[in-house]
Amino acid sequence: MPKVTYIEHNGKEHVIDVPVGQTVMEGATKHAVPGIDADCGGACACATCHVYVDAAWLEKTGKPSGMEQSMLDFAADVEPNSRLSCQIKVTAELDGLVVKLPSSQH
């Protein structure tokens, strides 16, 4: 199963096995990783699952859709590598993915 590393704002790391086909958000919420709220459960409706994709993985995770980008524009502390984790589907290719979490989702 692909492993995804979530790094909290304070540096604490969580390595989670995320089944192929689930999203990076689901890996975090199902194991209560602090720092991802994901209020809407992955419907791209709330913008509370913001993550920073590690530079080495940006190509493989792809670019946000127009809808996602519009939501991100309203998140706090947005960077060029910001994504909504509910929109990144885990594939075998993403085994080893590293994402950093913002200090707050609100």
Add this chain to the structure above:
Amino acid sequence: VSGEINRVIIVGGGQAGGEAALRLRHGGFKGEITIVGEEREPPYQRPPLSKTYMSGELSMERLLLRPAEVYGEDDVRLLLHRRATWIDRTRKRVQLDGGQELAYDALILATGSRARALPVPGADLPGVHLLRTAADVDAIRARMKPGAEMVVIGGGYIGLEAAASARKLGLNVTVVEAAIRPLARVTSPEVSGFFLDQHTAHGVRFVLAAQAAVIKGEEQVRAVGLADGTELAADLVVVGVGIAPEQGLAERAGLNVNDGILVDRTMRTSDPAIFAIGDCAKRPLVHYGGRMARLESVHNALEGAKIAAALILGQTPPVEEVPWFWSDQYDLKLQIAGMFQGYDHFVVRGSMEEKAFAMFYLREGRLIAVDAVNRPAEYLGGKALIQKGASPSPAALADVTIPMKTLMAG
């Protein structure tokens, strides 16, 4: 809540109950946490039931908020498929079916709501389904064969989402609605008209201002008879005529109820040791002059859980958000912030023809709500404006060349 809190019982295993347990444990609560849930599944997301779970895109595994084993790791006791039957407030005990008693120091009622049944003859025939639980949708899905005739009774969000899911699966769909327009209770005539047009374009038939009077069939449902005598062929009937709060347990315990368990801003009931959160609670809306309302939403479930958990932990509760909602139908993402009731002016931004617009609702100049279709910036910007009680200029709201961010700064 006074004194030391060592035992928390959460009655209700839905999203509110599950979130309360998580917030307590991960917020540092060291005592016992017990969730008593009537359904067989651990807490799961209800919104996808009429959307991606119904259309088969989302499995039960993904519907679960957290895998069952995580509750054990968190030392949260899950008593599933069990019913709480009585609260003894004097002895601070909850009685379960079968007679077992559990003691609490703090009790959280997250009992949710139940789908209203259709009060007509034949409503108990096989093939007639309410839509509230995963088990309901499993039963509906078993009858969702391409080409089958599905009649949806009730043109609210649940009914329309079910209609969209059924069209995706190739069923023929007719929606019967008692009001003269769908979504009459939850949005303006203009937005209702937009959704009516979209569903019609996707092949859904509507019978408006109509009452289902009888469900006909012998072994199973065959047709829906309307009050005017019209008969609609039906292999499957989905009833989505609203929900009623599950307040019986609270009422029998002598707590104050009135179409919902009455709570204050801290989600406390009339007994300070008992909280009520989620669908079953009726709470003051701080952005709308404190008027009491029952909110049927994920936002409300999560927020109530966070507030109750913070109070039990002796922490500062989060600031209330403006109520928010969403609905997915076909290629339309509807995002709603605020409560539109009582608006005296509206502004459209964007284009209904292009299926990307926002409808802003104002009252005495103040923005009170926004319905945004495929317009996330208008939703998020609108929500922020409502949160701060802003009175943006209607002309600026309508002008798509002025970014929402600029309006927020103004």
